[in-house]
Amino acid sequence: MDLGLKGLRVLVTGGTKGIGRKCADIFADEGAAVSVCARDAAHVTATVEALKQKGVPAFGRAVNVANAHSLKSWVQDSAAALGGIDIVVANVSALAVADDETAWQAGFETDMMHSVRLVNASMPWLEKSQAASITLISSVSGREIDFTGPAYGAFKAALVHYAQGLAMKLAPIGIRANTVSPGNTFFEGGIWQSIEQNNPDLFRDALAMNPMKRMAGPDEIARGVVFLASPASSFTSGTNLVIDGALTKGVQL
Secondary structure (H helix, E strand, C coil), rough: CCCCCCCCCEECCCCCCCHHHHHHHHHHHHEEEEEEEEEHHHHHHHHHHHHCCCCEEEEEEEEECHHHHHHHHHHHHHHHCCCCCEEEECCCCCCCCCCHHHHHHHHHHHHHHHHHHHHHHHHHHHHHCCEEEEECCCCCCCCCCCCCHHHHHHHHHHHHHHHHHHHHHHHCCCCCCEEEEEEEECCCCCHHHHHHCCCCCHHHHHHHCCCCCCCCCCCHHHHHHHHHHHHHHHCCCEEEEEEEECCCCCCCC
């Protein structure tokens, strides 16, 4: 299937590892120009070079997405480097799972406000695009109460609500907005690798909860993100795509 991504311009936050990196790779494989940001400058440089090797324009910068000025500057410079913006994917999370005020502050600034600011900063270019879409990465923790902290789940749920509102508001001007809610996703350098090494009991319990008896690979989540963001999904807006291997039990009506 041709996803219609060739020549489009895509921004991915947290695009140097895990789900974000796989998204960037697949977008580039489909012929899209890609800009990424992440905290680690060396990882950003390596990712940009790898994307360019795929034969597409690529740009990147080390950014703390909780810093409003830095995030907006990256968006503006990405648009200049790529010649516009068609698709944005907000992928960064503070992973603040503690039950304290610091977790609420971190989740608000990173999970929630980075998504809001990414959308707002990108809007002048999205409004000019013929294939504009916004995809926010939520979590199954936004659907059900689980072992993560209250702040993490609350902000992941808020992202779904925010995207639904964007979808309703922006549909008349041709901009789509959706969320993807991954289940537990294992990758090198990710949170679940750390839990496997440092809290094996929690890792074992989490693994046992999934009917498939395994966690997702980041590519399995990224393929859903890329399809939802692409013109191949042009009439899908306001949806929350759950990719969790049947982990969650709630029924989406």
